[in-house]
Amino acid sequence: MTVARKTDTWYNEGSSSKVSGLLFMLFFTLHYGLFVAVQTSIFSQSANIVPSGKGLLYFFFHWYSYINEDIAIMLVDSL
Numbered sequence: 001m002t003v004a005r006k007t008d009t010w011y012n013e014g015s016s017s018k019v020s021g022l023l024f025m026l027f028f029t030l031h032y033g034l035f036v037a038v039q040t041s042i043f044s045q046s047a048n049i050v051p052s053g054k055g056l057l058y059f060f061f062h063w064y065s066y067i068n069e070d071i072a073i074m075l076v077d078s079l
Contacts, residue, residue, distance in 0.1 A: 036060075 007018045037060050044050045044059030049066070051058070059066075067075075 040060045
């Protein structure tokens with residue numbers, strides 16, 4: 001049993017081709033990252049936790065400034 005495959009065979013209308021998974025991994029990582037950025041910015045704006053006058057993605061790029069000791073302990077314990 002293999003844990004990870006470097007290529008996979010895709011079948012389409014009687015033909016087959018070998019496809020690498022690296023492009024798909026990169027695409028979905030960026031796609032999910034964009035989704036998380038948008039959802040985080042919507043939450044932070046609707047919860048009024050962003051200082052007034054700051055941009056839409058302020059919380060996404062400054063999340064670490066909101067971490068206090070209790071939150072840090074919770075995050076480390078969840079590992």
